[in-house]
Amino acid sequence: MEQRTWKRRNYFIKQDFQGRFILRFFLTILLSAVVFTIILSIFSAHTITITYRDSFLRIEKTPKALFYEILRAHGLYIFLIGLGISVLSLFLSHRIAGPLYRFERSVEEITKGNLTFRIRLRKKDEAQELANSMNRMIEELSSRISLIKGIAEELSIYIGEIREGSDDRQKESIQKISESLERLKKALSYFNTDRV
DSSP, rough: OOOOOOOOHHHHOHHHHHHHHHHHHHHHHHHHHHHHHHHHHHTTTEEEEEEEEEEEEEEEHHHHHHHHHHHHHHHHHHHHHHHHHHHHHHHHHHHHHHHHHHHHHHHHHHHOOOOOOOOOOOTTTTOOHHHHHHHHHHHHHHHHHHEEEEEEEEHHHHHHHHHHHHHHHHHHHHHHHHHHHHHHHHHTTTTOOOOO
16 A cells, blocks of 8 residues: 655644644743743842933833833744744644544544544654554454454355255254354454443
8 A cells, every 4th residue: 555645734724722722832921921020020129220211311120120121022022932932833733633633534434334444644743652543443343343244144144045945954054043143142242332
């Protein structure tokens, strides 16, 4: 089977998830800027700073003197770092959102009864172990259901023989049906269901 090499062109696969992911990173940057300002103000509250602004020499408490400079620096910091972090978190969230999307589609396929597919993720995507586990589960389900289908087909053949045959042949077919039915029960006992 040929391995597909492709890149996703749509970077917003699960928009709600990715939007929250990016917003949380951005709010973390904003919160860190506010916390830094508060800590700086607390530590410099008992100091005085001399500033020269608009041809005037001013002597003020350090937090008040630096307030406008801190706001300008934080504005630039939040814009540049926030933009960078937002782009980075978009790519990081993409490595999570892509597999989530694939898992959702896989569950839909399983619900429809399709057990012929396998989950394939890109090398750098997260949740590789989960994809491998789901693939093993799909393979196991597929093989068990194939076994059950085979036994059901055998039962159909034996029932056809009973309808056409003599007494000896009917007894032999009934014995085969009983054996196949036991194998079917054994194959079905693998599955735990909430229905009786």
